[in-house]
Amino acid sequence: AQTVTQSQPEMSVQEAETVTLSCTYDTSENNYYLFWYKQPPSRQMILVIRQEAYKQQNATENRFSVNFQKAAKSFSLKISDSQLGDTAMYFCAFMKRGFNKFYFGSGTKLNVKP
């Protein structure tokens, strides 16, 4: 079975600063995908970034980047130049390749302070 662990229930960061959210996962699979989803107060789940496990290069999307350590089964999200609109719950998720099922972590609530 796959499990996803987010050990930081809540974090705060000052606007314009950088913050890193942690995520670890456990799987015996070799082919899979990892995701970070954002859930703002509107409750709409929004894809932030995704990573294919077979790619060694870390994914980047504008201010968002990941540090993917496959051997350590770690997948952290770095948010640079934090903005007030980044305030949200962030969920790390795992999906086995070829299967339509997400395994979500318990989430990290990020507060960006002005």
Next chain:
Amino acid sequence: GAVVSQHPSRVICKSGTSVKIECRSLDFQATTMFWYRQFPKKSLMLMATSNEGSKATYEQGVEKDKFLINHASLTLSTLTVTSAHPEDSSFYICSATQQGGVYGYTFGSGTRLTVV
């Protein structure tokens, strides 16, 4: 981009009654739809997966007779909570995909169900 509409956004029903939640893909054909349940300050738990025209596949521990899922068309899936009880109160979220794989998942904005 792909849009999934979920309706209603909030519903209050009396204990013992049934309530239906709709999930529509507005600009694409959703071959597969998913229903999640999210408890307060908790993660999303997959309840069931439905393919158009087929019976839904339920996750272990989910009562299929209580949570009826219908995916009659490529743009609409419904979740009916039958004989609702206060413990069914939760946030329900649907998701849809057209092509599967990593690139095609879109989530609805969720439905807050309160059973009184």
